Amino acid sequence: MVTDLVQIRREGEKLRPENLRFRKWIKSHTFVERQFRRAAEEVQVSIDCRTCAECCRVTEVQIVDRDVEKLARFLGISEQRFLAEYTAAGEDGKPILKRTGRGCVFLDGKECTVYEARPGNCERFPHLLRGSGSLESRMWDLVDRATYCPIVFNWFARVKALTNFK
Ligand code: SF4
Ligand code: SF4
Secondary structure (H helix, E strand, O other): OOOOHHHHHHHHHHHHHHHHHHHHHHHOOOOOHHHHHHHHHHHHHHOOHHHOOHHHHHOOOEOOHHHHHHHHHHHOOOHHHHHHHHEEEOOOOOEEEOEEOOEEOOEEOOEEOOHHHOOHHHHHOOOOOOOOOOOHHHHHHHHHHOOOOHHHHHHHHHHHHHOOOO
């Protein structure tokens, strides 16, 4: 299992064209989603997110009203204050968690300081096992995530081997 983030960044970028090709390829082949999910479960249990936190450093987290409610309650402040102090507008104008030079505003080293109340998007990340639609329909984002997330990077290697993709 590859967990070195520098290696993943380098190899993930190098593999991007191949992963895009794989994404297209599975659309024209029949595959068993359960097999892909099992591979995701196996990879996910062997990687400890607490030693990584790369997604908290590199991704923007979109939040919804439920997240705002939960986080404001957790921090003991009003929703208005939470929105003013901890959120910003994303590229599409929707609210995201504010970011510092080191990533998410709630990241401290490799720890999430609001872990119990973290947004749904963080709970579901990297959206291999939890997310809407089939895995196939989520493949576009996964190609990008394979350049920084050890779980997705290793999952791609497994499913390409499973399907004998060349
Ligand atoms: S809320 Fe926590 S889990 Fe989500 S990005 Fe921020 S630090 Fe990471
Ligand atoms: S989901 Fe991926 S990028 Fe995020 S902490 Fe876990 S292994 Fe790292």
